[in-house]
Amino acid sequence: MSTEVLLDEGRLRRQLVDRGPYAALDVVAVTGSTNSDLAAAASAGGADRTVLIAEEQNAGRGRLQRQWLSPRGSGLFVSVLLRPDVPPSAMAWMPLISGIALAETVEGTTGVPAGLKWPNDLLLGSGDDWLKGAGILCEAVAGPDGMALVLGMGVNVRQHRDELPAGAGGLPATSLAAEGADVDRDEFAAALLEALAEVEGRWRDAGGDVVSTGLLDRYRRLCRTLGKRVRVELGEGEPDLHGVAEDVDPGGRLVVRDDTGRTTAVSAGDVVHVRPS
DSSP states (O other): OOOOOOOOOOOOOHIISSSSSSSSEEEEEEEOOOOOHHHHHHTTTOOTTTEEEEEEEESOOOOGGOOBBOOTTSSEEEEEEEEEOOOOOOOHHHHHHHHHHHHHHHHHHHHHOEEEEEEEEEEEESTOEEEEEEEEEEEEEEEETTTEEEEEEEEEEEEOGGGGGGOOOGGOOOOOOOOOOOOOOHHHHHHHHHHHHHHHHHHHTTTOOTTTHHHHHHHHHBBBTTTTTEEEEEEEEEEEEEEEEEEEEETTTTTEEOOOOOEESSSSEEEEEOOOO
């Protein structure tokens, strides 16, 4: 890994808090999990649009309580506390619209081709050789001021490929550096959080409507799961669903057509892209 360069908290605060859309931003050297920290803050009445970034996490989490490796200075490990006034049914879109911000930021700042694997992975690469470059975790937290969302994103930025583990669903991991991008983490963090503010603000102002805002179309454009043969692991003793992923509907559900022609809309599950034999 290249020489460590730490994030500039003052620079990020000036851009994103003093002149930007966020209420507070802190960068810590190490913590267990930025999501856990902001979940505790949300329960205690923490402010809407509070950002926490860690240089290192020693108990980072992904979906289904999977461990997310977060070595010091290697990536961008960021969580945001949000209090959107949208219907509860719309909150399922938060990890998807944050994926839009993440993929569009990667393409716009680095030129690395980026896509999304439903519901919460950033894919980097091209063709059928997509690799996992980031994960997204969104959690609802009850507190004295009502329901809040804590959104976490863990982006592999500076690791070499041999420093990365296999991703969930059999996807090999990658990083922006492994894909040939030389990334200034301060600039990337600022661009990502500004992009998140744009999509989340648009979604919030429309009361969670992803159709009229164009967010559904933006997500469909980026979603590399669509058109793929997939296996959806539903868990809890349910049989796996096999078929072709045909759409993401306005509720954020993945629509899968099985081999009998029957379609099922899936709101949660582990999705594996099945490669042709």
